[in-house]
Amino acid sequence: MALAGVRVIELAGLAPAPFCGMILSDFGARVIRVDRTKVSMAMDSQARGKQSVALNLKSPQGVAVLKKLCLQSDVVLEPFRKGVMEKLGLGPEELLKANPRLIYARLTGYGQSGSYAKAAGHDINYLAMSGLLSMLGRSSEKPYAPLNLVADFAGGGLMCALGIVLALLERSKSGQGQIIDASMVEGAAYVGSFMWKSRSLGLWNRPRGENMLDSGAPFYDTYQTSDGKHVAVGAIEPQFYDQLIKGLGLDASSLSPQMSTSDWPKLRRTFTQVFAQKTQAEWSKIFDGTDACVTPVLPLDEAGSHPHNRERGSFMMDAHGEVSPRPAPVLSRTPARPCLSRDPVIGEHTRSVLEEYGFDPAQIEQMLSAGVVECNEAKARL
């Protein structure tokens, strides 16, 4: 796998950093998640392939353990508010001095500088600060955050993984590590570069929800079908739009021109009425195999069984029968090989990892009784 041999220490966080760690793990990195002690249940739903070490970083010995782990690792990934790691004596200066090859990835909302750097926040706040949230939502409605996809995952976890891979690539030439300041505001904004750079094309001149790609255009929207399901329509180019009109059984000469924005509400009403006359499956029968750009809106539990996705194996099932997306993209020689067994129990690998990183059994026992570390191998066997 592409990242085989790369060792990552991931400090347990909420959603973006776990996703970043899971990507690295799916593509072959060894990811050790450092959890807090005295936590009853792991809240990391993106723990695939990771190991868990439970370590109390509020004790000097716990900090020393983390330093030792980082000394023999390639990447440390931290998801805390600015200043938390420094307060623990685990700041980048300290860790990079000990291991100059270390890649120190800091995944935060607002970045490591600026007046918001220390403020709490979540996806919706970062998306708002990126400028993008102002563009999301239907006409005459307030801005709407599309789940926590854009800042937490696209601009956060994924962008941080890109930073780590870039830093690993660069290290193969320079031999040196570096610090990654991954701000979700900036990552989200960067993912949205098209929106900035296409303003000159007039793509966003109209109010929110009234432009071509923000649900303003009737040929770029979703419609309800007679069985209460939905289809997605993305027929932008004239040759594809013609096929949409044909599939809907409409007469093009009786409709206003596709790009006549003032006629869009009327056209939308027509499309709404027509789509409501057949079931989703009936529309699929009509549009599959055409270039009309009409697809069913699939719920999560149907996406995996759609023939196209099944043919490609786009979704996979783990040992517990849970279906989730196969890692993307697909690399021809060194594809991801995601772990299919269960997620780790908190502290399941404390003992084995510490032994591997050079702690002797007596030291581990002492740390266990002092509450510096926690081992839960037994719980994992239940």
Ligand SMILES: C[C@H](CCC[C@H](C)C(=O)SCCNC(=O)CCNC(=O)[C@H](O)C(C)(C)COP(=O)(O)OP(=O)(O)OC[C@H]1O[C@@H](n2cnc3c(N)ncnc32)[C@H](O)[C@@H]1OP(=O)(O)O)[C@H]1CC[C@H]2[C@@H]3[C@H](O)C[C@@H]4C[C@H](O)CC[C@]4(C)[C@H]3C[C@H](O)[C@]12C
């Ligand atoms: C699934 C839900 C997730 C939703 C995602 C949400 C939409 C997001 O946007 S996530 C992105 C959040 N932002 C960031 O990650 C940016 C960077 N980070 C931060 O800004 C902050 O970390 C913070 C704002 C996110 C959190 O601030 P906080 O003050 O809590 O923490 P920090 O200042 O960073 O300091 C960390 C302190 O912890 C110490 N630490 C760390 N590791 C250790 C260790 N190993 N040992 C000892 N100490 C450690 C560190 O030293 C710091 O200490 P100090 O403060 O003293 O310096 C989930 C969101 C909410 C969840 C639910 C909720 O938790 C309630 C229930 C809990 C229950 O257990 C399970 C069910 C819940 C309902 C739970 C369910 C889900 O998980 C959630 C819904």
